[in-house]
Amino acid sequence: xxxFLKKHWVHTLLATVILILAGLAYARGGWQFxxxxxxxxxxxxxxxxxxxxAAFLTAGLLQAVVKKEFVARWLGQEAxxxxxxxxxxxxGLIPGGxxxxxxxxxxxxxxxxxxxxxxxFVTAKNLxxxxxxxxxxxxxxxxxxxxxxxxxxxxxxxLGILVEWLFGTxxxxxxxxxxx
Amino acid sequence: MSSATLxxxxxxxxxxxxxxxxxxxxxxxxxxxxxxxxxxNALLIILAFMIVGFVNVLSPEELVTxxxxxxxGWRGIAAAExxxxxxxxGPYVVFPIIEILNQAGAGLAPVIALITSWSTQSxxxxxxxxxxxxxxxxxxxxxxxxxxxxxxxxxxxxxxx
Numbered sequence: 001x002x003x004f005l006k007k008h009w010v011h012t013l014l015a016t017v018i019l020i021l022a023g024l025a026y027a028r029g030g031w032q033f034x035x036x037x038x039x040x041x042x043x044x045x046x047x048x049x050x051x052x053x054a055a056f057l058t059a060g061l062l063q064a065v066v067k068k069e070f071v072a073r074w075l076g077q078e079a080x081x082x083x084x085x086x087x088x089x090x091x092g093l094i095p096g097g098x099x100x101x102x103x104x105x106x107x108x109x110x111x112x113x114x115x116x117x118x119x120x121f122v123t124a125k126n127l128x129x130x131x132x133x134x135x136x137x138x139x140x141x142x143x144x145x146x147x148x149x150x151x152x153x154x155x156x157x158x159l160g161i162l163v164e165w166l167f168g169t170x171x172x173x174x175x176x177x178x179x180x
Numbered sequence: 181m182s183s184a185t186l187x188x189x190x191x192x193x194x195x196x197x198x199x200x201x202x203x204x205x206x207x208x209x210x211x212x213x214x215x216x217x218x219x220x221n222a223l224l225i226i227l228a229f230m231i232v233g234f235v236n237v238l239s240p241e242e243l244v245t246x247x248x249x250x251x252x253g254w255r256g257i258a259a260a261e262x263x264x265x266x267x268x269x270g271p272y273v274v275f276p277i278i279e280i281l282n283q284a285g286a287g288l289a290p291v292i293a294l295i296t297s298w299s300t301q302s303x304x305x306x307x308x309x310x311x312x313x314x315x316x317x318x319x320x321x322x323x324x325x326x327x328x329x330x331x332x333x334x335x336x337x338x339x340x341x
Contacts, residue, residue, distance in 0.1 A: 010310045014227040017307070021234035033237055041233020045226065052225070054188035060214025061195035064206050095184035097270055098308035099225060103217060106312030118313070119321050126299035131184060132271045136295075139275040140282065147340065148292050151332050152299075159324065167320050177314040 048099060055100040059107035068112050077114040077168055084160040087117040091124030091156065095131040109178065115171045116164025124156035221311050228307035235268040235304060241277045256290035257333035264297025264329060268304050288340055293333030300325045 005012055025033040075083045094101055105118055113121075128149075136145045199206040244263040267274050278298075282291050301322060309318050 010224060011227065013310070014224065014231065014307055018227060018230050018234065021231060021238065025234055025237055028238065037234035037237040038230060039233070040236045041230040044232055044236075045229040048229075051182070051185040051188060054185060054192050056214050056218050057192040057210075058188060058195060059217055060212075061192065061199055061207075061210035063213045064210030065195055065199045065202055095187045097184075098305045099228070100184065100188060102308045102312040103221070106217070107213075109313065109317075115317070115320070118317065122309075122321065123300060123325070127296070131187075135271040135275050139279050140291075140295075144282070144288065144291060147288065147336060148295055148332075151292060151335050151339075152296055152328075155300075155328055155332070159328070163320060163324060166324075170316060170320070174314055174316045177316055178312065 048097070051096055051100055055096060055103050059103040062104065062107045063111055066111060071108065071111040071113055075108060075111075075113040075117045077116075077164070077171065079114065079117065081157075081161070083114060083117045084120045084157050084164070087113075087121040087160065088124040088128060088156045091121040091126075092128030092130055094125060101125050106178065109175060114164060115168050115174065116160040116162075119163045120156050120160030123159050127152045127156055224311040225308075228311075231307050232268065232304060240266045240268065241273075244277065244281075253289075256287060257293045257330055257337070260286075260290040260293035260333060261297045261301070261326075261329040264294045264299075265301045265303045267294075267298045267302065274298055289333040289337035292336040293329040296332040297329035300328055 022034050022037065025037045029036075073079060074086060079086075091101075094104070101122070105121055108121070109118060133145070133149075136148070140148075195210070196207065199210050244267060267277065278291060278294055281294070286294075306318055306322065309321075
């Protein structure tokens with residue numbers, strides 16, 4: 001049991017969260033709510049499946065096409081600020097939810113991208129996001145949107161630099177941990 | 181088909197052309213890597229979407245609206261950071277909720293802290309992050325990120341408060 005849990009701890013964690021949420025749903029509205037939750041999840045999965053295929057395809061092909069030396073030079077630890085800024089740009093431009101950009105970030109991780117670069121990519125995806133801009137502008141209005149972008153503009157590169165400076169050397173442990 | 185799907189398929193298309201030009205075997209290698217990643221993560225993705233489904237049904241946005249209300253100041257910013265983590269879903273779900281809070285008088289600083297917290301600290305996102313990046317990455321990114329929404333809210337309060 002123990003080695004199983006150790007090897008599949010992400011599965012175990014997610015399954016535990018599901019059980020807790022299912023319990024909460026049951027407490028709220030009985031089996032009907034539990035069933036509705038399962039249905040809703042599968043519905044969204046079905047709706048996003050075309051996007052998921054594209055994301056996984058992109059992640060797979062990216063690793064085959066982009067040479068490790070190229071990633072090392074442009075996005076690796078040695079790339080420094082250049083790599084972090086490039087990652088911010090890529091993150092800001094890439095569309096889709098976490099099920100789309102995390103497979104791609106995972107592909108970059110296994111191709112040798114640095115920790116600061118990866119954090120900058122994920123953070124810029126969520127703070128610079130160009131594809132989200134129209135919604136934010138339309139619903140919250142120009143003033144809030146503009147001020148929000150202004151205030152959070154420096155965060156993706158700064159967080160990337162900070163993380164690289166503090167924990168940059170942990171990248172090989174992170175890479176190994178995912179490979180297992 | 182959403183524009184995100186369309187753009188990602190275009191990127192995948194460009195990569196297919198690039199692998200085709202990169203020489204024999206590259207496309208096959210890419211597809212093998214695609215299949216390997218898919219197989220390793222399929223169950224996790226399904227589990228993660230089940231979490232999304234339950235969160236949908238439990239609609240924590242009601243909780244968020246009830247808690248944050250028109251509170252402002254430091255308490256409002258701190259509450260916004262915490263509640264931003266619980267906000268589920270994409271921009272078309274979350275922005276209308278934030279707009280309701282905004283109209284209820286939440287104030288600029290908590291609203292900006294809320295958007296930022298949902299962007300960088302969302303708990304639902306972690307279900308998708310863990311399988312691909314591992315716990316070390318998540319704890320570093322999320323842990324350091326905890327300071328960001330509060331800082332963003334505080335700066336907003338200082339400048340426009």
